[in-house]
Amino acid sequence: MAYFDAASGAPLHPVARQALTASLDEGWADPARLHREGRRARMLLDAAREAAAETVGCRADELVFTSSGTAAVHSGIAGALAGRRRAGRHLIVSSVEHSSVLHAAEVHRAGGGSVTEVAVERTGSVDPSAFAGELRPDTALACLQSANHEVGTVQPVARVAEACRAAGVPLLVDAAQSLGWGPVEGDWSLLTASAHKWGGPPGAGLLVVRKGTRFAPQGPRDERESGRAAGFENLPAIVAAAASLRAVRAEAAGEAVRLRELTERIRARVPGLVPDVEVVGDQERRLPGIVTFSCLYVDGETLLHELDRAGFSVSSGSSCTSSTLTPSHVLRAMGVLSEGNIRVSLPPGTREEDVERFLSVLPEAVAGVREKLGAPVSSSPAPAREEDExxxxxxxxxxxxxxxxxxxxxxxxxxxxxxxxxxxxxxxxxxxxxxxxxxxxxxxxxxxxxxxxxxxxxxxxx
Amino acid sequence: MAYFDAASGAPLHPVARQALTASLDEGWADPARLHREGRRARMLLDAAREAAAETVGCRADELVFTSSGTAAVHSGIAGALAGRRRAGRHLIVSSVEHSSVLHAAEVHRAGGGSVTEVAVERTGSVDPSAFAGELRPDTALACLQSANHEVGTVQPVARVAEACRAAGVPLLVDAAQSLGWGPVEGDWSLLTASAHKWGGPPGAGLLVVRKGTRFAPQGPRDERESGRAAGFENLPAIVAAAASLRAVRAEAAGEAVRLRELTERIRARVPGLVPDVEVVGDQERRLPGIVTFSCLYVDGETLLHELDRAGFSVSSGSSCTSSTLTPSHVLRAMGVLSEGNIRVSLPPGTREEDVERFLSVLPEAVAGVREKLGAPVSSSPAPAREEDExxxxxxxxxxxxxxxxxxxxxxxxxxxxxxxxxxxxxxxxxxxxxxxxxxxxxxxxxxxxxxxxxxxxxxxxx
The missing domain is CATH 3.30.110.40 (TusA-like domain)
Structure with a gap:
């Protein structure tokens, strides 16, 4: 059994588990209360905030904990747009952002705001000049992910942040996929992340708003977390998130080299092992653990099941694996093949022999699906019959x-x-x-x- | 040491702890994924939903899990108001609702809606006829808590629900304080609750929307939880919430009798032990574990600290214990004394001897604070000096x-x-x-x- 879907959610890091169970005993009380249990909870919360801020590279009073990465994105975008209402109502996003960003943009558009979706290159990367070219006097906010969740392409955040800073526009970076690997480079203004993506627990996200960034929290007011994340703090998850982020970071450099080598093997060898495959995403500027490819003449859902039967858990951006029966918006924006799409995202600790075993079962799995579907066997067209013009x-x-x-x-x-x-x-x-x-x-x-x-x-x- | 602040947050029930740690191993994956880890997570989620729905007394497809009670209230009120937009934009709430309800009402008012706050009697209870009298043809939604979180008064939900049903207006019941004790009576339309109030983990709330209730989720769209609760499901918390609700309910009948007797002791004896005290809330229609009183000439924060030093964790609705320096809106709505306010909320399992010890230390604690503040010793006025008219x-x-x-x-x-x-x-x-x-x-x-x-x-x- 090998779980190769870390980009959807990583198994809990041992440090996260330990911190979570420990703080179930110490951190269940309301940190807003004055009694000893409340004060103890407050101390745990403050310490977690300090630790997370240090790892992110920001001040503790710039960071709040949210109930998820999605909540952080929704709160961050709404608050930043409202805070910059006087500048205008123009929002820039890349076309390959996480759906939480794109759905927040939809709400903005429905409310009368304007949204520009910056196209990406075939690698999945935005062109920093093209992104900068969309900045306007009425641009209230720009959003760019640090790295793509489906194909692993790392975005040129530092250069885009520089252009935004020069234009006086705050940049929100969705760092969900990369924060475990290292701090986000560049002079960004807002940052969001999700603990369960780095091996932390579900139920905790981060929202960082740099000092000097205009921000007006939206939705019903709430005193907790500087008014930026409503609801009772999920302290065990928060403590576990902060502790595991530190732990994951301590191991990041070594794991990055190892996983990058493993995904490079898949990138390099799959096209030789399986005919009619397109490996997608940037070959160089990419996350260590993610590799994505699409197989012609293959039904993504069936291929997922075949691989699952062979002991490999992967995900797919093919239309047949989505509830809406449309291909992944990321693959669409990149203009690459979506059928038979497979994303392999290796969690830290993935063993070399599991990757080798994956490479050995993949060709047969693909061939089996193709055979069932009656796909053409040869990849070169048959000689033409003249009669059919x-x-x-x-x-x-x-x-x-x-x-x-x-x-x-x-x-x-x-x-x-x-x-x-x-x-x-x-x-x-x-x-x-x-x-x-x-x-x-x-x-x-x-x-x-x-x-x-x-x-x-x-x-x-x- | 005795923790008497269960209404803020109860220590984790052993079943919650066990279910949570077990599902950290089984339930960390994304239940939307097709691989085995995803399917296992989906099964856990479905089972938790079935169990919670059975305990609440609703259909499984009427119940979604949210990230907190506050999130459930915010999502529930916004969705119900939007779903009934055609009927009108009038919202009714009681004046003693939880702040999450009142803050959602503020947002509605700021957006152009109208809000009626129904006053309460000195006991903290709404008068069902007065509540019903506020129903109008343009009323989109009415909200009434099942029981008050600060004074424990149980509201006449069934009668209000009946009036709402007759008027064709959905009633949302915030059942945060009572759901652990039993199902909410009456023919309500929406229900919200918070797991950490019944001994479940933080990070999980419930939103129930009865079939036939118009509901239009607000905010950025999200496929999870029927579009009613955005963000990655916090599965360990959800599993623990459902399991602990069942466990708490199984023990509820016996604990209710025991805690009611203990709070009755406090209600009955405090006025004799401490001069110049007002015990507030309804004497009969009240939650088993909550008793609230206010002490004249006492600073609530100092009294909290004195009791904390004596080993008792309680909370207070006095202005000096709130960050806004205003007294609790509940005490204000009831028109009762707010100074020296103490809420004792006993968690299940509270020992009789701890309550007795509380009653033995309270008089001295109050007297000490009064002495420091130079409060009048006698409770009868001194003879008048004729010269001061x-x-x-x-x-x-x-x-x-x-x-x-x-x-x-x-x-x-x-x-x-x-x-x-x-x-x-x-x-x-x-x-x-x-x-x-x-x-x-x-x-x-x-x-x-x-x-x-x-x-x-x-x-x-x-």
Whole structure:
């Protein structure tokens, strides 16, 4: 059994567990009370805040504990936007932010604010100049993750922070994926994080608001945590979060080297082991533990189950694994293949032999799924039959990866220069057909609406 | 050492502790994921929901877990108001609700909604007919706690729920203080609660929305918990909350009888042991473990510290113990004395000998504080000196309980029928001077603004 889904939530670090159980006895009382149990709780809370602030690299009075990373993001964005109301109502986010950021942006837009989503390169990274180019006099806030949660790409936070600072715009950094690895570089104004991502307990997040940053907490007022996080403090989780962040950081340098080598193995070897695979994300500027790839002609959910049966827990951004049946917004923003998508995120302590075993079972798992789906076996198109000058592939009502499989089968039946129209009503086709063309060196001509869905036009070029 | 502040937060029930530590190992993964760790987490979450729903008396799909009782209240009120937007924007709350309810009402008012605060009787109870009388065609929501957190008074929820149901208005019941003792009676529509109040862990609350209740979640959207509680589920806390609620309920009947007898002792004996005390709250319709009283001529904070030194942890609604230096809004709404206020809230398992010891140390603790403050020793006014027909007592700049102490000393120096003007800029005086008049059978004439504060007018009648 190997758990390779640390980016969703890491198993509890032993220090977190120890701190949590210890503070169940010492830290259950209300830290706002004056009696000894309350004072003891207050001391634990203060100490946790000092420790977390030191690890983050901020002042203790700049940091509050929230009930989750999502709560930190929601409170941070709403408070920063309200605090800068006089400057304007323009919000900048990257298109690959965590859904909590994008959903907060939706609320802002629904309330009459304007939102710019900065596009990313095919690696998942924003271009700092492009990001800076969106800064306007009425920009109230900009948001950029420190690193992407689905593909591991590290963002150029320091350069974006510099541009924001020069424009007088606060930058909020969602550091959920990276804080365990090290402090966030650059001159940011707000920072959010989530303890369970670094091996801390669930139920604790961080919100840091640098002194001098205008901030007006939204929602019903509450005296706790400087009015920035309502509700009774979850002290055992807070104590465990602070303690485990320190512990994880102490081990970070060594683990980073080790995990980076392991993910590099996957990055380098998967394309050779499995035909028709696209490894996505930045090869250099990336988190140590995450590697993501997509397999043509594969149904992500089935592949997840096959790997689960083989003892590997991974996650996927394929549409079939989401409740909304749309591919991950990150893969979509990057313009990469989403079908058969697998994210491997290694927790600290991952053993080399588990990674090797993963590499040994992956090819068969992918092949098995492809066989079941009737995917084309060879990756080079069959010789063209001259008689078929154009072809319509009707994949209406068929879900990912069937439309791409049908396209791949059909391409061999038309001559070079001919056009194929793939009819599909599956959301994933919009991303995966162009991605397939890119991988196969075929020409993607564009899409046209039809009464029953969309027609995707492809010209055979090789 | 005796902890008598269970209403702020109870020590962890052994079952909560056990369930929490067990689920740290089993329930750290993301229940939205498809791998085995995710499925295991999902099973734990579903089982906890079933168990909690059964104990609350609702369907599992009506109940979501929130990060705290406060989060449940905020989400519940905002969602219910938005869901009933078409009916109107009128909200009814009692004046003794928990601050989380009142602060949510403030936000509603600030956003253009209207709010009616229903007054309470001197016992702290709403009058069901008065509550029902506030229901209007544009009333979107009504809120009533099941029992008061500061004085223990049980509210007539079933009768209010009946009136609300007849008017087609949903009733939200904040059951934070009572859910451990039993299900909430009556035909309510929404219910909120907080696990750490019943001996569960911090970091978990409940929000129940009955089927058929219009509800539109507010804030950034999130797929977890039916969109009603954003952020990664705190599964260990949730499992512990559900398990401990069951355990606490199993012990509730026996503990209720025992604690009620112990608090009844305090209610009955304190007025005999300590002169000039007002025991507040309803004598019959009250929670088993809470008893609250106020001591004239006493500084609440000093009394808390004296009791703390004697080994008793209690809380206080006196102004000097709040960061805002205003007396508890509950005591204010009841119109009772707030100075020297002490709330004793006994956790399950409280030993009889601890209560007896409390009763034995209380008189000396109160006497000590009074002596330090120079409070009047006798409770009957000194014979009047005929020469003083009117008297001005200047207590400007003096904090509770000094204005009342000065008034009590001065009353002996004026003849029956004469008037005293007490000048004070302390918020507590507004509540405590009329309350003192009521306790002493003196006539309170009212207040007048002055350039430096307020003048309170009292006529000596005995």
């Amino acid at each position: 154009t072809l319509v592939v009707d994949a209406l009502g068929r879900r990912c990866p069937i439309p791409v499989i049908e396209l791949a089968k059909a391409i061999g039946h038309v001559p070079v220069g001919a056009t194929i129209r793939v009819l599909s009503d599956d959301e994933a086709a919009r991303l995966d057909i162009p991605a397939w063309c890119e991988m196969r060196n075929q020409q993607y001509l564009g899409e046209e609406p039809t009464p029953t869905g969309t027609a995707y036009l492809i010209r055979r070029t090789t | 009117t008297l001005v007592v200047d207590a400007l700049g003096r904090r509770c309980p000094i204005p009342v102490i000065e008034l009590a000393k001065a009353i002996g120096h004026v003849p029956v029928g004469a008037t005293i003007r007490v000048l004070s800029d302390d918020e507590a005086a507004r509540l405590d001077i009329p309350a003192w008049c009521e306790m002493r059978n003196q006539q309170y004439l009212g207040e007048e603004p002055t350039p430096t504060g307020t003048a309170y007018l009292i006529r000596r009648t005995t």
